[in-house]
Amino acid sequence: MIASPQPTLSPTDYLQLESQSQTKHEYINGDTYAMAGASDAHITIAGNLFALLRSHLRGRGCRVYIADMKVRVEACNCFYYPDVMVTCHPQDQETPHYKGFPSLIVEVLSDSTEAFDRGDKFAHYQTLDSLDEYVLINTRQQRVECFRRNPEGLWVLQFYTPEANDFELRSVNFSDTLWALYEDVLLEPPTQRRIP
Numbered sequence: 001m002i003a004s005p006q007p008t009l010s011p012t013d014y015l016q017l018e019s020q021s022q023t024k025h026e027y028i029n030g031d032t033y034a035m036a037g038a039s040d041a042h043i044t045i046a047g048n049l050f051a052l053l054r055s056h057l058r059g060r061g062c063r064v065y066i067a068d069m070k071v072r073v074e075a076c077n078c079f080y081y082p083d084v085m086v087t088c089h090p091q092d093q094e095t096p097h098y099k100g101f102p103s104l105i106v107e108v109l110s111d112s113t114e115a116f117d118r119g120d121k122f123a124h125y126q127t128l129d130s131l132d133e134y135v136l137i138n139t140r141q142q143r144v145e146c147f148r149r150n151p152e153g154l155w156v157l158q159f160y161t162p163e164a165n166d167f168e169l170r171s172v173n174f175s176d177t178l179w180a181l182y183e184d185v186l187l188e189p190p191t192q193r194r195i196p
Contacts, residue, residue, distance in 0.1 A: 014079065015097060024068070027079040035081065041139040042108045044185045046083040049106060049137070052181070053086060056174050062088035070098035071105065075127035083108045086172050089130055101130040104171045108137045122147070126155065133171035139188045142178050
């Protein structure tokens, strides 16, 4: 994300400006951040998951969204664009430009956003009472990280790697193979880290 030089905006002003903008912006407590484009691997993974979930959820009263639908995190005064999101809440049918009650949010990781997706953004998402599962998908290796809210309200992590073959999204009663999720994906090279 790239900080925008615009003055602090109210949520209403943000939604109005965003409806007319050529560039997507995320909104965090009055400030807007322009979103950068995504890599081939990022887009292919998100597209694969959207297609799998759309087919799975057809006729079940749930909606799956990809990339261009905002989620509103009211407790933190934020709007984000998750890579994939599922909502089954009837109240979300009343807001055509954002959703406020997702049960599943998926972010496909990129070098520029990974720390934020794992840190502040995840902390913000945790304030959504409707959210049961937060998923991070890697673009450098076949790895899916599912954070699930347990009955005590704690977030429990489960990894899926090629050794497991399958992955599961319990919030929407879905499972499939990692092969299907990563079909046609050219994995990105590992990030070069400097050792001090």
